[in-house]
Amino acid sequence: EAGVVQSPRYKIIEKKQPVAFWCNPISGHNTLYWYRQNLGQGPELLIRYENEEAVDDSQLPKDRFSAERLKGVDSTLKIQPAELGDSAVYLCASSFRPGLHDNEQFFGPGTRLTVL
Amino acid sequence: AQKVTQAQTEISVVEKEDVTLDCVYETRDTTYYLFWYKQPPSGELVFLIRRNSFDEQNEISGRYSWNFQKSTSSFNFTITASQVVDSAVYFCALSGNAGKSTFGDGTTLTVKP
Numbered sequence: 001e002a003g004v005v006q007s008p009r010y011k012i013i014e015k016k017q018p019v020a021f022w023c024n025p026i027s028g029h030n031t032l033y034w035y036r037q038n039l040g041q042g043p044e045l046l047i048r049y050e051n052e053e054a055v056d057d058s059q060l061p062k063d064r065f066s067a068e069r070l071k072g073v074d075s076t077l078k079i080q081p082a083e084l085g086d087s088a089v090y091l092c093a094s095s096f097r098p099g100l101h102d103n104e105q106f107f108g109p110g111t112r113l114t115v116l
Numbered sequence: 117a118q119k120v121t122q123a124q125t126e127i128s129v130v131e132k133e134d135v136t137l138d139c140v141y142e143t144r145d146t147t148y149y150l151f152w153y154k155q156p157p158s159g160e161l162v163f164l165i166r167r168n169s170f171d172e173q174n175e176i177s178g179r180y181s182w183n184f185q186k187s188t189s190s191f192n193f194t195i196t197a198s199q200v201v202d203s204a205v206y207f208c209a210l211s212g213n214a215g216k217s218t219f220g221d222g223t224t225l226t227v228k229p
């Protein structure tokens with residue numbers, strides 16, 4: 001079974017440019033997460049989807065970040081315009097969350113973003 | 117608000133030594149889940165274990181064991197007879213009853229031959 005797929009793996013852009021990341025979760029996983037991981041720190045949740053609904057986007061900087069999961073499967077995270085401080089690894093994870101129970105998350109390899 | 121603290125930033129041991137990674141958490145939820153993940157140098161986080169707040173039984177899986185103590189809000193991870201392949205960053209995480217996940221900042225374990 002394929003794992004969580006993310007693309008691109010690496011992205012280098014200049015500040016003020018837009019950038020987008022794509023994630024395809026494990027088939028059948030209804031919950032999808034986007035995290036940002038800064039160097040030497042743990043993943044920080046940006047947004048969580050249950051199917052196509054964003055149920056927690058409290059940590060998403062909405063002035064420049066946006067995300068969508070239109071058909072409840074794959075998802076795109078966008079930054080526009082990018083700032084120097086956005087340099088980080090952006091991780092996508094998915095899980096099967098039946099009801100109120102929490103299962104383990106399966107992570108993709110991440111996209112390493114460098115903003116110059 | 118929930119919080120996970122991994123006080124040990126880096127640990128270095130020699131192969132075959134036992135090592136314990138500490139995790140302390142804070143939450144107001146009565147139902148929650150605790151996790152440990154491993155992030156090897158390749159970068160992809162890998163799930164190791166899940167514990168719910170009502171199950172304080174310790175668990176052993178091969179060389180790995182976990183000690184969950186609700187009284188001290190701790191969920192510590194011990195590797196027995198460490199091996200070089202255990203070198204990685206280990207993250208403790210908490211998920212509350214609203215499904216929000218919080219990770220600690222990780223402990224970098226280096227096992228030297």
